[in-house]
Amino acid sequence: MPTVLVIDDNPAVATALEVLFSLHELRTLRALSPQEGLALLRKEAVDLVVQDMNFAADTTSGEEGVELFREIRAAFPDLPVILLTAWTHLDAAVDLVKAGAADYLAKPWDDRRLIASVINLIELGQANRELQQRVQRERRQRRDLEERFDLRDVVWNDPATERVLALACQVARADVPVLITGPNGSGKERIAEIIRANSSVKEGPFVTLNCGALPSELIEAELFGADAGAYTGASKAREGKFEAADGGTLFLDEIGNLPPAGQMKLLRVLETGRFERLGSNRERQVKVRVLSATNADLPAMIRAGTFREDLYYRLNVIELRLPPLAERPGDILPLAEHFLPPGKSLGEAARAALRQHGWPGNVRELKNVMQRAGLLAANECIEPADLGLPVAAAYIAGPTADPEPDRDSIERALARASGVVAQAAAELGLSRQALYRRMERLGIVRS
Known part of the structure; x- marks a missing residue:
C-alpha cells in the first residue's frame, strides 16, 4: 500500500488527511513537527510527503516550512513533496515549486484536487522507479555483453x-x-x-x-x-x-x-x-x-x-x-557522433534534425551525411543547414522551430540520462520547463 507522510502540527488537520487518504487505500504516517517528520523519513519507506508551511514554533513567515522542505529535498531528492500553505505563504510556496516541490495547495484544500495530485505523483514515482530499474538492468546487460564478447567496436x-x-x-x-x-x-x-x-x-x-x-x-x-x-x-x-x-x-x-x-x-x-x-x-x-x-x-x-x-x-x-535505423532511434546520435570527423561536434538543432529524419538509407546514409557535413561545415559545430536533409529545413530558423519530440524520443532521452530531466532536456534541445510540460502532456514520468 502506498504510504503518505503528513507533517503538520495541527492534529485535526493530520486526522482529516489520514481519513481522506484511507478512503483511497493510502497508508498515512503522521508527524507533528519537522524533526519528527525527518526522523520518520529516515526509518520508513515513504512514497510522498504532504507538509505544512507553518509550525507552532514559527511565526507567520513560513520559514520553518521552507527549511523543512529544503532538508527533505537534500536528503531525499526524488521524494515528491506537496505543500499546504496559507495565502500568506503563497509566494514562498511558488518559489519552492520552482526549487523542486511537486505541488502546493492553499488551505482549506480541495479534497478532489489533493487526492488527484497525490495519486498522480505516487503513480509517477512508481513508474520512474521502474524506469530506473530498467535502465540499471540494461546497463548491467550491456556491461556483461561488452565484457564477455568481442563486439567488433560496434x-x-x-x-x-x-x-x-x-x-x-x-x-x-x-x-x-x-x-x-x-x-x-x-x-x-x-x-x-x-x-x-x-x-x-x-x-x-x-x-x-x-x-x-x-x-x-x-x-x-x-x-x-x-x-x-x-x-x-x-x-x-x-x-x-x-x-x-x-x-x-x-x-x-x-x-x-x-x-x-x-x-x-x-x-x-x-x-x-x-x-x-x-x-x-x-x-x-x-x-x-x-x-x-x-x-x-x-x-x-x-x-x-x-x-x-x-x-x-x-x-x-x-x-x-x-x-532499420528508423526502428532503432537510440542509435542515431551515437552513430552520428562516431562518424563525425575529428574536431567537429553536433549542435542541438542538428541533433534534433537527425532524430527526426526517416533514414531510408539506414546506417550507410547516416555515415555519408555525417562525413559530408564534417567536410563542408564552415564551423566546428554542425548545424542543420550543414546536413543537407529535407527535415533539417525546419530547424534552420532555430530551436523555436523544433517539432515536439515524441513519447519514444523523450523516454529514451530520459533513460540515457538515468532519469535526470535537465540532462534529457539538454539532449532534446529543450528547456527543463518545456520538457516537463511535454512529459505531463504525454503522461511520462519525471525525476
Missing part, C-alpha cells in the same frame, strides 16, 4: 540493437547456418563479423561474397572455383570462396540474388560439405560455417518460384532480423 545505444547483438553472440558458438535479414545499409555484415569473432572458428579465415555484385554466370565460379578452360577467359585454375573459407566462415551477402543453379549447388555443399569446381569432376571436401544475409523477402520468392524452399530452411536454422 556503436549502439538502442535496446533493439542490443537484443540482436545478444542473440548473435548467443548463437555464435553453435556450428549452424545463420540468416541475417534487414534492409540495405542497416549493418548486416557487422553482425556477421560479430558472429564469426565469437565462434569456435574465429581463428579461421573470414571470406565474404556479395551475390548481387556479380553476373549470374560468374557467381558459381566465385563460390566453387573453376579449372582452366571451364569458361571463356579462364586461362588457369582458380580457387573458389568455399575453398578459401575452409576451416573458417563464409559470409554470403544478398543471398536472394543467387541464381537457381548456384542455389542447388549451395544446398549440396551445406548438406554434405562436398562440391566440384566448374569444369572438374573431382569432389572437394570442406568444413565451412556459412552465414548469409538478405534484404529480400525470401518466403515471397519461394512462393514465386525464384528461391528454393529447401535451401531457405538450410540457411535459416537461426534468423537474426536487424531492424
Whole structure:
C-alpha cells in the first residue's frame, strides 16, 4: 500500500488527511513537527510527503516550512513533496515549486484536487522507479555483453540493437547456418563479423561474397572455383570462396540474388560439405560455417518460384532480423557522433534534425551525411543547414522551430540520462520547463 507522510502540527488537520487518504487505500504516517517528520523519513519507506508551511514554533513567515522542505529535498531528492500553505505563504510556496516541490495547495484544500495530485505523483514515482530499474538492468546487460564478447567496436545505444547483438553472440558458438535479414545499409555484415569473432572458428579465415555484385554466370565460379578452360577467359585454375573459407566462415551477402543453379549447388555443399569446381569432376571436401544475409523477402520468392524452399530452411536454422535505423532511434546520435570527423561536434538543432529524419538509407546514409557535413561545415559545430536533409529545413530558423519530440524520443532521452530531466532536456534541445510540460502532456514520468 502506498504510504503518505503528513507533517503538520495541527492534529485535526493530520486526522482529516489520514481519513481522506484511507478512503483511497493510502497508508498515512503522521508527524507533528519537522524533526519528527525527518526522523520518520529516515526509518520508513515513504512514497510522498504532504507538509505544512507553518509550525507552532514559527511565526507567520513560513520559514520553518521552507527549511523543512529544503532538508527533505537534500536528503531525499526524488521524494515528491506537496505543500499546504496559507495565502500568506503563497509566494514562498511558488518559489519552492520552482526549487523542486511537486505541488502546493492553499488551505482549506480541495479534497478532489489533493487526492488527484497525490495519486498522480505516487503513480509517477512508481513508474520512474521502474524506469530506473530498467535502465540499471540494461546497463548491467550491456556491461556483461561488452565484457564477455568481442563486439567488433560496434556503436549502439538502442535496446533493439542490443537484443540482436545478444542473440548473435548467443548463437555464435553453435556450428549452424545463420540468416541475417534487414534492409540495405542497416549493418548486416557487422553482425556477421560479430558472429564469426565469437565462434569456435574465429581463428579461421573470414571470406565474404556479395551475390548481387556479380553476373549470374560468374557467381558459381566465385563460390566453387573453376579449372582452366571451364569458361571463356579462364586461362588457369582458380580457387573458389568455399575453398578459401575452409576451416573458417563464409559470409554470403544478398543471398536472394543467387541464381537457381548456384542455389542447388549451395544446398549440396551445406548438406554434405562436398562440391566440384566448374569444369572438374573431382569432389572437394570442406568444413565451412556459412552465414548469409538478405534484404529480400525470401518466403515471397519461394512462393514465386525464384528461391528454393529447401535451401531457405538450410540457411535459416537461426534468423537474426536487424531492424532499420528508423526502428532503432537510440542509435542515431551515437552513430552520428562516431562518424563525425575529428574536431567537429553536433549542435542541438542538428541533433534534433537527425532524430527526426526517416533514414531510408539506414546506417550507410547516416555515415555519408555525417562525413559530408564534417567536410563542408564552415564551423566546428554542425548545424542543420550543414546536413543537407529535407527535415533539417525546419530547424534552420532555430530551436523555436523544433517539432515536439515524441513519447519514444523523450523516454529514451530520459533513460540515457538515468532519469535526470535537465540532462534529457539538454539532449532534446529543450528547456527543463518545456520538457516537463511535454512529459505531463504525454503522461511520462519525471525525476
